[in-house]
Amino acid sequence: MRYESPQTIEAASALLASEAGLARILAGGTDLLVQLRSGMVEPDLVVDVKNIPTMTSIVEENGGYRIGAAVSSAVMNEHADLCAMWPGVMEGADLIGSTQVQGRATMVGNLCNCGPAADSVPGMVAANAIATIVGPNGRREVPVIDIPVAPGKSTLAKGEIVESVFLPAQVKRGGDAYLRFIPRTEMDIAVVGVGVNIELDDSGVCTHARVGLGAVAIKVLLVEDAAKALIGSKLDDAALDKMAAATSAACKPINDKRGTIEFRTKVAGVLAVRAVKIALERANKRASNGGEK
Amino acid sequence: MARNPDADSAPAPKAVKTSTIEFDADKAKTFKVVGSRPPRPDGMDKVTGRARFGADMVMPGQLVGLILRSPHPHAVIVSIDTTAAEALSGVKSVITRDDFAENADHHDVLCNIMAREKALYEGHAIAAVAATSKAVARKALKLIKVDYQILPHVTDVDLAMAPDAPLLHADMITSGVTPAPTKPSNIAGRSEFGHGDVEAGFALADVIIERDFKTAATHQGYIEPHACVANVGADGMSELWCCTQGHFHVRQVCASLLGIDVSRLRVTASEIGGGFGGKTTVFIEPVALALSRKAGRPVKIAMSRDEVFKASGPTASSSMNVKIGVTKDGHITAGEGEFRYQGGAFAGAPADFGAMSAFACYALDNVKTVAYDVVTNRPKGAAYRAPGAPMSVYAVESVIAELAGEIGMDPIELRLKNAAREGTKSSYGPKFGSCGLVETLEAARDHPHYSAPLGPNQGRGVASGFWFNFGGETCSTLNINADGTVAIAVGTPDIGGSRAAMCIMAAEELGIPYERVRTIVADTSSLGYNDTTEGSRVTFSSGMAVIKASRKAVTEMCNRAAMIWDIPAEAVTWEDGHAKPSGANAGEFEPMSLAEIAATASKTGGPIAGHHEYNADGAGVSFGTHIVDTEVDPETGRVDILRYTVVQDAGKAIHPDYVEGQFQGGAVQGIGWALNEEYIYGEDGRLQNAGFLDYRMPVASDLPMIDTVIVEVPNPGHPYGVRGVGETGIVPPLAAIANGVSAAAGVRLTELPMSPPRVLKAIDDAKVAAQ
């Protein structure tokens, strides 16, 4: 097994593209190293992307933030302004593992590992985060929701690397939240995960909503019917019930050691309602602060 | 109580001895060191990383041993071809079933450590290799060709008992049934306990509740995987370093399986990262020895966590029915139960212990329990803290709670009315001696926890529990060093702070400070046979041996002082760490301290030591009562443990910190068992969750501080009144939590674990039923 640690994303992409055998990108390694140890993957080349400056910084852009793909969750969660703007996305990332894992784990690693239960992904989907991808054929921008296909399988082509993720500016009366269900309090994998992002007008009517749903299908889902149930309402109980039903209806879970179909389907709706309530509180608080923090 | 986990059938009763009164009430009034909380002698090593556990030993020229395991839950092993593996460069030995001779004494152990005709569970060892590196060993495993003929499998206890179930052992005839069955089955044994006439008892009852219960198999979950290093010399002299609760037992079994004299095998117990009963038998040790013997080099084997789950010994899963009758004023008229436990691929599920302890908390006129020990295609179970009791007590204490509700009586009051006490004929036969159930119930009732207010969706549960406790073969030595310090050697591995307890008891007897006493766990060549650290027996048995060894050393020190003073030995007494003339008639001499006597020992007859060996009897039973507050999320079925109090009889807490630690540990393992831990099998008979991600033990943030109350009702069988405390603590929690969750959820839960999907379903089903 060869280990490379290039300084530019172009060099990294070239290394990956020219490898005849199995190649893997190494960010935090909290998924990859576990897979290596258990013998799940035996790559011929590992390309570490943590020495590429564009991938290790957080920069403000058009009122939003561009987060390098190799930025660890711990570093990200120390960025006060970013946390104030997208608390739901940050919480999703912050739930990953333990303090030790936080120092390494990245949102993009979480995304590209393509686990349906990846905790940071529903929040990014709800926020409509856009990934910038660099590959042998140049640069392209793709909504986060379009990257995972199935566990361990993404739409990235050979040689392609996610360079950064862009979170747009949050609106004045906007808020997001992420909730996951686990039987314990930490060090567990989501049985259901729900990320929501809502925007309201001055009269409190929901004008925009996105609901991302994890751990209930082969990949993270964007639930448009759940969003539709909210838009145009004042997030009253009737709207929330409709949204919960739409969220449950979108679930295509399996019965497994982590939960039953019945359980996951019901709890998805329950968590969605709870997440919207948190997001609403945040949106109102943000509005009362003049659209900041 | 303890059972040789490797015994092929029920435990052979030890010779019955009448227990003597050992308790010294006067001494108990003047304890100076007993009851204090000094730092444990192994503490510094453990927090700095200097302590050496199973995998920390390295021997020169050591090889890496790996085990090939069956992917099938049940299959005939038609053939094993190791030619290619043996030919691989770096491979030094390969072994299979052919490298072990048949062994009548340890037949099941032999079949478990290396499969013979059949693989009986997923993870069953098929072959092993020793190689110069892990990479080579891994490659070699892939080169071993095994031809399996796959058989139908069964992992559920009730299905395994069905007449048409796949049969694991063609020669398994149920024991304990007359006349003996003519056909083999998966039921290894049936046993029955009780007295009186239950039918007549039920006829007197105003309310009778009968329910079915199930519990899942759980693993002890010790943090340290099994690990050992074996070194067999060219002359056959062998050493084994391993992580175990009983190195004498390991020596016995390994020597037998390898066909060597016990004197040729020296076993050293490493520090141990948890055992809870799971390290009372052998898994990898005979394999490492056989690999080493063949390779002529030391071999280390360390299990992965996956192997620990699949191929060490979890506890039994159970399916049970319990029926109890009570009068309106709270008199229990009869109790009956059937307890079906599966203990994996070989006989030995602790169903009999379950049946014996199920009703042990109650003084009953009419009681009957029946136990079935059943085999399935799962790893052979090992002991787990109070083996068998938590499940049966869960069933009984759940029904007791429901009965209390039915007759409108406080559940502690109902228990007090029927509590077993001194002189009660126990539900399993013998009469109880002095014991502390009533005291724990009263302390629980009077504890502020019991009357604290509860919020919405919260429920309080109470349950009591019991464990027999055990004494057993014990042998300890105490040496007085020339500088006045003391060195103790015990043969019982320290899994819960027992070295500190030994030092405390010796310091108390000798009248010297705790810091001047050190205790080690000696290897098998340094002491006579010691039973395993199990059955909550160490502070009781090794402790009594240390006390008696101390007393012998004291006698000798008095002799030496008498010699120096030139007076009769009877004229010398021992007080506060000094030899003194016993009175004015004995003469006027300055008292001599232990250090002074030790310093001159070379001139008075040489080294001074005390030794004691015996088969300890009189281990007092221990009862406990737990209170727990739970909160249930009615929309998700998630359970939070809000508050937890353990009240237990310790007889006498030698080192209260470690007694409290045992109480807390038992409660925490019980919380895991009650809420989320379970062995999950797929249709394919394979374990679905062989790792800590999906085998959900509680993490620290899941738990409140576990509050403890130590009750002390002295055990007459121990000089200081000690009772074992290691096991009782895991007996009540399953029931206490089930009672709390049922109260919070508003529906009776009868299956463990009470994982969120199960709790939510019960809540939703109850809603539908109510409509």
Ligand SMILES: Cc1cc2nc3c(=O)[nH]c(=O)nc-3n(C[C@H](O)[C@H](O)[C@H](O)COP(=O)(O)OP(=O)(O)OC[C@H]3O[C@@H](n4cnc5c(N)ncnc54)[C@H](O)[C@@H]3O)c2cc1C
């Ligand atoms: C103890 C423990 C607890 C955990 N708990 C959680 C949890 O609670 N929730 C959760 O969701 N996850 C959890 N995880 C999984 C893991 O930590 C997360 O998925 C994490 O976000 C992965 O990030 P990473 O940077 O470490 O990824 P890596 O392991 O470096 O990479 C993961 C995958 O993504 C690919 N990849 C990485 N970066 C890029 C890139 N820039 N472009 C393209 N592909 C890329 C890699 O090739 C690899 O296939 C846990 C892991 C451990 C070990």
